Amino acid sequence: MQFHLNGFQPGDPEIADPAERIQASGASGAVPTEVDVLIVGCGPAGLTLAAQLAQFPDIKTCIVEQKPSRLLVGQADGIACRTMEMFHAYGFSERVLKEACWVNETTFWKPDERTPEKIIRSGRVQDVEDGLSEFPHVILNQARIHDGFLDVMRKAPAKLEPHYSRRLLDLHVDPAAGATDHAVTVRIERVDAGNEGKVETIKARYVVGCDGARSTVRKSIGRELHGDSANHAWGVMDVLAVTDFPDIRFKSLIQSAKDGSLLIIPREGGYMVRLYVELAKLDVGERVASRNITAENVIAKAQRILKPHTLEVKEIGWWSVYEIGQRLTDKFDDVPEAEIDTRLPRIFIAGDACHTHSPKAGQGMNVSMQDAFNLGWKLAAVLQKKSAPTLLHSYSAERQAVAKELIDFDREWAGILASAAKVGGADAAKTQDYFVKHGRYTAGTATHYRPSVLTGATSHQHLAEGFVIGTRFHSAPVIRLGDAKPVHLGHAGQADGRFRIYAFSPAENPAASGSAIRALCNFLAESRQSPIRRYTPRSGDIDGVIDLRAVFQQEHRDLAIEATPPMLLPSKGRYGLYDYEKMFCPDFKSGHDVFTMRGIDRKAGCMVVVRPDQYVATVLPLDDFAALASYFDAFMLPVS
Numbered sequence: 001m002q003f004h005l006n007g008f009q010p011g012d013p014e015i016a017d018p019a020e021r022i023q024a025s026g027a028s029g030a031v032p033t034e035v036d037v038l039i040v041g042c043g044p045a046g047l048t049l050a051a052q053l054a055q056f057p058d059i060k061t062c063i064v065e066q067k068p069s070r071l072l073v074g075q076a077d078g079i080a081c082r083t084m085e086m087f088h089a090y091g092f093s094e095r096v097l098k099e100a101c102w103v104n105e106t107t108f109w110k111p112d113e114r115t116p117e118k119i120i121r122s123g124r125v126q127d128v129e130d131g132l133s134e135f136p137h138v139i140l141n142q143a144r145i146h147d148g149f150l151d152v153m154r155k156a157p158a159k160l161e162p163h164y165s166r167r168l169l170d171l172h173v174d175p176a177a178g179a180t181d182h183a184v185t186v187r188i189e190r191v192d193a194g195n196e197g198k199v200e201t202i203k204a205r206y207v208v209g210c211d212g213a214r215s216t217v218r219k220s221i222g223r224e225l226h227g228d229s230a231n232h233a234w235g236v237m238d239v240l241a242v243t244d245f246p247d248i249r250f251k252s253l254i255q256s257a258k259d260g261s262l263l264i265i266p267r268e269g270g271y272m273v274r275l276y277v278e279l280a281k282l283d284v285g286e287r288v289a290s291r292n293i294t295a296e297n298v299i300a301k302a303q304r305i306l307k308p309h310t311l312e313v314k315e316i317g318w319w320s321v322y323e324i325g326q327r328l329t330d331k332f333d334d335v336p337e338a339e340i341d342t343r344l345p346r347i348f349i350a351g352d353a354c355h356t357h358s359p360k361a362g363q364g365m366n367v368s369m370q371d372a373f374n375l376g377w378k379l380a381a382v383l384q385k386k387s388a389p390t391l392l393h394s395y396s397a398e399r400q401a402v403a404k405e406l407i408d409f410d411r412e413w414a415g416i417l418a419s420a421a422k423v424g425g426a427d428a429a430k431t432q433d434y435f436v437k438h439g440r441y442t443a444g445t446a447t448h449y450r451p452s453v454l455t456g457a458t459s460h461q462h463l464a465e466g467f468v469i470g471t472r473f474h475s476a477p478v479i480r481l482g483d484a485k486p487v488h489l490g491h492a493g494q495a496d497g498r499f500r501i502y503a504f505s506p507a508e509n510p511a512a513s514g515s516a517i518r519a520l521c522n523f524l525a526e527s528r529q530s531p532i533r534r535y536t537p538r539s540g541d542i543d544g545v546i547d548l549r550a551v552f553q554q555e556h557r558d559l560a561i562e563a564t565p566p567m568l569l570p571s572k573g574r575y576g577l578y579d580y581e582k583m584f585c586p587d588f589k590s591g592h593d594v595f596t597m598r599g600i601d602r603k604a605g606c607m608v609v610v611r612p613d614q615y616v617a618t619v620l621p622l623d624d625f626a627a628l629a630s631y632f633d634a635f636m637l638p639v640s
Helices: 044-053 081-090 093-099 142-155 216-220 295-305 364-383 389-417 428-437 516-526 531-535 625-633
Strands: 034-040 061-064 101-103 105-111 119-126 137-139 166-173 184-190 199-209 226-243 251-255 261-266 272-281 311-328 347-349 477-480 486-488 499-504 546-551 583-586 606-610 616-620
Touching: 034 044, 034 364, 044 061, 044 081, 044 142, 044 364, 081 093, 081 142, 081 364, 093 142, 101 261, 105 428, 119 428, 166 199, 166 216, 199 216, 199 364, 216 347, 226 295, 251 428, 261 295, 272 295, 295 311, 311 389, 347 389, 364 389, 516 531, 516 546, 531 546, 531 625, 606 625, 616 625
Parallel strands: 034 061, 034 199, 105 251, 199 347, 499 546, 546 583
Antiparallel strands: 101 137, 105 119, 166 184, 184 199, 226 272, 226 311, 251 261, 261 272, 477 486, 477 583, 499 606, 606 616
């Protein structure tokens, strides 16, 4: 998909008239006086959270933003494979795939040994290892990601729109409030024309600060970002340019002999590129603003690094100069570590409000959205009284540990890119080796949650070696039994707050009276200890809280869907219609056997329990009904 040929234009490129691409957005009128969740900030984290909570019409959510309208030109652009998996759960991955630039290969350039003032290509690698994800690493303007979430919010049951031109003044938590009370009082000032200075008050059960690195919410709970700067200034700009550099449409890392490094990121539309240009080493305590760096300075530096190739910039869509820094706060909620056993969290922070990264590892926006995906389903579970409020402690515990690991990686990667910091200049071989070795970090698939109430022990990991407990559920191609459609197994996991149980059958006939799959279905349908019976409202669909899926070893034509257990062909909705999309078989025609691909024990089979944010919660034997019940009993509340 090509666009931006005659100049950069924000908005939906499928709309021919650029003037019509920028449509008004946002809620009109005053903010509500009382909500379940108030989200402060319409960045990637805030919109991810809002889009998740908008799926629940019984949860009253409000999102406010100081800016006057939706974002049109964003700073972030890299979208990791894992984030694409999440976008599919939200329902807009296809739009992103169509519009984005796909990063297929990364090239590396170094000084020519014979003429060091010139650069030569030193290597080329596949950007993402084979089989890591069904989705690619792509590049797309952050503003278009925002548009995707805003569209999800508008179409969701709650029909949520942001309230723009609202600046957070302060917030206060009533320490005497009960667990279900609207304990947080928030004051917001309007900054839109005609309403300047008007103060609105909102009472909320929970507040989530997604308001950036200078977060007012973070400051209000006494948290600080800790870390240091690498004392390097970099310039970044999106440009339309004419060049004879041959790898301009590849992600390219260029290290020169004397002028530092340049990272080229091809952008969507086929013409625009992003340049990350190493500028200067800063003195201790020096801020980049003191250098008075201009766009012309950034371009000139890029031109020197690219020699002998030329670069003629025709248009700058956006540019900035920044300092590299990695900073992290010690906790992502308002409960001190010493008070976890006696106090429940009311205020949370996510994204740049609690961790900041250098842009070149492509982690900032991606990690921020994963923060919100982790928190969203937990807030929904507590507000809908499916889980006790103590579940909310797990957000900070899980995401702060992940952020620390990623910041450590980002600090090392940023140091490697900053060639000026290395004695002897650039080391292209080391750079390429590090990039390949740590590809799973940049793909977003390295997150591994530790054992907890939500993440089980590894006692039965051998039953499904490819579904590692604590990591994201690694999808695989399958054939849907009901209609022989090739699908991806993981795509059953939508952002709807439900747990999934994937039951992998032994090689036996699953329809037989004594089969392991039938025994599991009977337990889930009939037993008092069944988590489906214990936690699903009687008025709701049988899969409304825990969604059971089955995967068989047979070819799909060898099974009779009418002979399978009724639990796998559930009756749902007002008319009691059957759901034919619960059962799957290996895709033998394409050579994709999910049992082989994911190391499933063919003789024993197993259950793989997956959390609402697509992470593997536990792996259990098919007949370990007690362990299955115990897992959910640890954090869920029975229906009354």
